[in-house]
Amino acid sequence: MGQSAKDFLEREVKRLIDQAREVTRSAEAEGRTLSDDERMKVEGLISETNDLKSKIAGIVDNEALLEAIEGAGSYGMGEPTTADVADAKSMGEAFVKSEGYKRLQARGLQGSWTTGPVGFDGAKAPITDGGLSVVSTGMAGSTLPLQPQVLPLLGAVEEPLTIAALFAQGAATQNSIVYLEETTTQTLLGQAPYSGQSSAASTTAEGGVKPPVFVDFTKRSTSVEKIAAFLPVADEMVEDEPQIASYINARLSVFVKQAEEAYLMNKLLTSGISVSVGTQVQASPNMFDKIAAGILTCQVAAGLNPDAVVIHPQDFWTMATTKAVAGTGDYFSGGPYAVPARNPWGVTVIVTREAIHGFPLVGAFREGATLWRKGGLTVEASNSHSDYFRKDLTAIRAEERLALTVLRPKAFVKCT
Numbered sequence: 001m002g003q004s005a006k007d008f009l010e011r012e013v014k015r016l017i018d019q020a021r022e023v024t025r026s027a028e029a030e031g032r033t034l035s036d037d038e039r040m041k042v043e044g045l046i047s048e049t050n051d052l053k054s055k056i057a058g059i060v061d062n063e064a065l066l067e068a069i070e071g072a073g074s075y076g077m078g079e080p081t082t083a084d085v086a087d088a089k090s091m092g093e094a095f096v097k098s099e100g101y102k103r104l105q106a107r108g109l110q111g112s113w114t115t116g117p118v119g120f121d122g123a124k125a126p127i128t129d130g131g132l133s134v135v136s137t138g139m140a141g142s143t144l145p146l147q148p149q150v151l152p153l154l155g156a157v158e159e160p161l162t163i164a165a166l167f168a169q170g171a172a173t174q175n176s177i178v179y180l181e182e183t184t185t186q187t188l189l190g191q192a193p194y195s196g197q198s199s200a201a202s203t204t205a206e207g208g209v210k211p212p213v214f215v216d217f218t219k220r221s222t223s224v225e226k227i228a229a230f231l232p233v234a235d236e237m238v239e240d241e242p243q244i245a246s247y248i249n250a251r252l253s254v255f256v257k258q259a260e261e262a263y264l265m266n267k268l269l270t271s272g273i274s275v276s277v278g279t280q281v282q283a284s285p286n287m288f289d290k291i292a293a294g295i296l297t298c299q300v301a302a303g304l305n306p307d308a309v310v311i312h313p314q315d316f317w318t319m320a321t322t323k324a325v326a327g328t329g330d331y332f333s334g335g336p337y338a339v340p341a342r343n344p345w346g347v348t349v350i351v352t353r354e355a356i357h358g359f360p361l362v363g364a365f366r367e368g369a370t371l372w373r374k375g376g377l378t379v380e381a382s383n384s385h386s387d388y389f390r391k392d393l394t395a396i397r398a399e400e401r402l403a404l405t406v407l408r409p410k411a412f413v414k415c416t
Helices: 005-029 036-073 091-097 099-107 235-239 242-267 287-302 312-322
Strands: 075-077 111-113 118-120 167-171 176-186 214-223 225-234 308-311 348-351 361-363 369-373 377-382 395-408 412-414
Touching: 005 036, 005 235, 036 225, 091 099, 091 242, 091 377, 099 287, 111 176, 176 395, 214 308, 214 395, 225 242, 242 361, 242 377, 242 395, 287 361, 287 377, 287 412, 312 348
Parallel strands: 075 111, 167 369, 308 348
Antiparallel strands: 111 377, 118 377, 176 214, 225 395, 308 361, 361 412, 369 395, 377 395
């Protein structure tokens, strides 16, 4: 390894001092004082040594300054952490219990830093309030100096997010998923003597020709995609365990889940799903009849009974405030002093802004599609975004990876 300038100068100082000592030792051994030439030589060696020591002191000062600058701009990086779900009950609690956050507490917020990604698989933890409950840690603030409480933004006021829970759930292990989409099902429907039957299976004589059943699959693949969002917070909030845990639970996770809702609806609407025809049920269908037509289309085209209808809030409240045309004019759904019914024709209603206004989506969600997740929700904090270091701000980022495979597109019906 190469030597530094400081190491070289220190060795030179030692060499010069050794030379000066050798001169004085020779005179002492001979029992005499230093001659004029010897005295001048020793004085020259000492002067040269002092010059080198001054240079070494300058190098030490420069190193201390560079170390201070490096400390101010250093990038503290925590290792990726997956919280113990036996202890952590929410994403916020997982974050404050992570090794990256603990190291940040011990290190302080000076310089540039990141906690490292903190993963949390909410599917393995107890769920309360949709997994977004506010949880604080028992040791909150025990190792931190008192700080003025900095209030976060108001909590989210959006409606509960529930589309993802409708699908069958799967765990992805790769970055892409290959699956078989059912595109054509051929049965004996409409062929004598099976006219009116919905299945090709039938009784046959021993040794007789068995009726055929043919299902055509199309091989498809989809990528596991990433959904992410980040929010700015004050450094003081990061130092406060209960506050940052509450903020992550009540605010940041909601934005990721909202993007998840939009992603899932877009995937469904672009996957070749069926379109119902209102006149299958009524010549002049209203919203109730639209949903009935969607249920009928799902039952006939896919051979499945739908388990939910996803509907826009405006359509939902149009239905909830609909009154009988004749008679007393009572509300169909019980009126303003009762909770609106959420099961027209016996099918559960999911209300979300991601639905298309005027076009409810009826589907056999659990049987017709699978939602795949690769890991859980991951949160990471850093002050290295833009000018956040200068402004004493921290970026809190949350992200998740997921994919949707629609195995039977006809199981989903867009009501027209």
